[in-house]
Amino acid sequence: MNNKITLPKSPMKSSILYSLVMILALTITGCSSVRTGTNQAKSLVVEPAPDAGFIENPERQVKRIDLPFQKVWIKPGFDKNTYHELVVAPVNTQYMQEMDWLHQLSSANYISDVKADIEELAQYFRSRVIKQFREDPRRRFRLIEHASQHSQPALRLELALIQIDPSQPVLHALGWLQMGGGTAAGVINQRRAAFEGRLRDLQTGEVVATFADRDMQDAGPLDLTRLTWYGPAKGIMDRWAEQFVKIANRKPGESVTDSTPFTLRPF
Template sequence: MQDTAVQAPAFFRPAAVRFAAVVLVALAVAAPAVAKVASQDVRGAPPVPELPLQGLEQRPLSGMDIFSVRPGTDLSRYDRVLIDPIGLSVTRRHEDLALTERDAEHARSYFREKLEQEFGARALAAQPGPGVLRLSLLITEFVPNSPVFPERQDGRGGIIHRTYGVGEAAFQAVLTDAMTGEVVAVFADSDTGQPLGQNLHATTQYGDADRFIRRWAAQIASAVTGGSGQG
C-alpha cells in the first residue's frame, strides 16, 4: 500500500502486529528422511539493519511502502546496475514455522532472476565503475503458501506437517553510487496474500511470495531506468 510518510512498513516496525488469515491442515508424513529435512531451519540470521533514510525524501511509487530518494538525484545519468548477492534475514513471527534452506535459496535466486530480467542484460554491471549504481537487497520475510513446520511426532513414528494457505514476503533495498558509496535511494515493502476463499495461490508452494517478488523487481527496475527518482 502506498505510504507517503517516511516510515518503515509493518514487518520492520518491532511494535507493529500484522495478522494474516491462515489455515492449518495436518498432514501425516511417515518417512524418517522427510522428518530430517523438515527440521532443517535456516533462521538465526542477524537483525535487519535500519534503513538509511537520513537526508532522503519520500517519493510516490504505487504499491511500495517506502521509496525515498536523495534530493537532486538524477538517475538518468546512470546506465548500469551492479546487483549484490541477495541477502536474507528472517525472524519468524510464527514461532512454529520453519524456514528451510530450499525456501531460502528459492527466495534469493528468484528475486535475483526477476531483477536481472527486468533490468536486462545490457544494463547489468559486473563491477563498480562510472555510471554504475549498486543495488543491495535484503529479504526480510518469506512465507510460502505451503511451508514446512519443524518436526512434530504424530505418535506413529512419523511427523506432522501443516500448511498455511496465505503467503507473505517483505524486503528492503538500498541503491548507492557504486563509485562513491553515497545512498541514492531506498526501497522497502511487505505484502500478504489474499484471504482464503479469494486466494488463487493457496494450494501452491510459493505463489503469493513469487507474485510479490515479480512486482517488486519490476517496480525497482522501472524507478531506476525510468528516472522516477529525478529531483
C-alpha cells in the same frame, strides 16, 4: 460530515473491509480509477514491515504517493539519469533467518530444509530483477556482474528479504491455525513478503537511496501455491522486479502505481 475510516487491526476484518471498499469502488468509478489509486488501496490492508536493520537511518524514509513502495528515502540532489550501469548484488537472507515461525520448525515435520528454500528464493528474486532489466525495451541500464567491470557511472542494487509468511498448511503444522478452516481460512491468510533495499554509488560507495516494501499476494481460495510454504512469495517478487524497472524509467512527475494486492475470487 466526518468521512474518516478507522481501520480494525484484525486481519480478517481488514480483508473484509478492503473487499467491500473495492466492490464499491468498482461499482462507482470503474476498473481504471481503481488502478490509479492502488498505492493508497494497498495501505488499507498491508502494513509496512518493522525495520529489520538492513537499512541504516530508516527513520529518514517516508511514504511517497508517486512510488509503489511503502518506505522511501532519496538523497537530496540525486539524479538517476547520470548513471548508466547497474550491478544487482546477491540478495541478503540474514534477516529471514530471524522469523518467528522458522524457529518453531523443529516441532513440525511438515517442511524439510527450509533454509535451502530461502536461499533458492533469494536467487529467484535476484534472477527476476536481472531478467526484467535485461528485457527492458528502453535498455535503461547496462547490467554488469562486478564493480570492476564498470566503464560509466554505475549503481549497485542491494536487496534483503526480511519476511515471507508461510502458507496455510505450514501454519496448521505449527499449530498457529485451527484445522478445518477450509476456504474461509484460505482467503483470510494474507501471505505477505517484505524486503529492504538500497542503491549505492559504485564509485563513491555512498548510499543514494533506500526503500522498503511489504506486499500481499492474491489470496484466492483455489490458489495452488498453498502446496509450497513459499509459493505466493514468487508472485510478489515478480511484481517488485517489474516495479524496479518502471521506477528506473519513470519521467519527472510520473507515478508508478502498485497493482491491486487482493483480488476477489469467491469461487
